[in-house]
Amino acid sequence: MPTPREILTVSDDAPPPGETPWVVPPVVQHIDVVPADPTWPARFEALAARLRSALGGRALAIDHVGSTSVPGLAAKPILDVDLIVADPADEEVWLPALESDCFVLTVREPWWQGHRMLRLDAPRAHLHVFGPDAAEPWRHRIFRDHLRRSDEDRALYAETKHEVAALSNAEGEQMMEYNRRKQDVIREIYARAFAAAGLR
Template identity: 60%
Template sequence: MPTAEEITRHDDGVPPDGLSPWVGDYRPRTGIEVVDPDPAWPERFAELRARVESALGDRALAVEHVGSTSVPGLPAKPIIDIDLIVADPADEPSYVTALEETGFRLVVREPWWQEHRCFTHDDPKCNLHVFPPDAAEPVRHRIFRDWLLGHPDDLALYRDAKRSAAAASNASGEHVMEYNARKQAVIREIYDRAFRAAGLLT
């Protein structure tokens, strides 16, 4: 279990000099699409979770729906975000091929940032984030999701930030990482409120 300090630390995960997180020819895409909430998103997650669990069996220690599509009423990019916990993400032979055989593609490798790996999936569209059991980021994701579920004012604040960031990024021809950066201040403001309410931050 990560410490309170690890959970509340805002870490950008900047790669060390000379290293890139991208696998092969994959690069972040431009054209940010933020759509109205879709009641089918939980069903898409259930389908993807079944694929992951079928591929990995008990190697999938947890499979959790996170991100904006996990929050009813919140606009989002129509891409399901999932956190997958495995015993050791650095042991790629134990899970990469099995996931690739069911339609996932490894696109990000960040051993310097909580051993994070990310896969994409085209149908349904998905970002599958892989972390070890002691990583802080999946805990942060759950705290953020659950806070928005219970705090409509912050849900509205984040909704407006997402739409504004998407419009600005599209107007400037920016990719998804730059879109994320435009939302960052609002995200961290909401995180800090949630952390204080949980007694993790004073």
């Protein structure tokens, strides 16, 4: 388990020289932020069952995170899921079973908490793979749970997403730029979420 300091520390480190996180290069796609869909939790449960069937005991934890995990929050219609495995770097243990089930390894960032991201087209999902000591899944859950409780921050985040999606679509930007445009508001909300969780 990460320390409180590790959970509080957000890194903007660039990839090491000569490295890229992209296994599949990104492309420009229209960014849709849609009203909350009450079927998203059930879709996650079906996807979690699919992951457990594929991985068995290799799936140490599976969590619904991101905006589709927050009731009433507008979101891109893509499920974000955190998967914890014993060692993300030991890909031969967990990756083949997922690739056999139509998941596509899209991002590999061994320098950043061992993170891998796989894309699934049906249902649309981004599967984030971390190890047991990674801090990022803890941040995801703290952020999610805070937004479930806070009407004010949930409304602020929804408004921000609509605004930056419109800007990114107008500029023909990739998802990375959309995420960067949200970053200041996300960190503002994170500060309140960490304080509510007793993290200083």
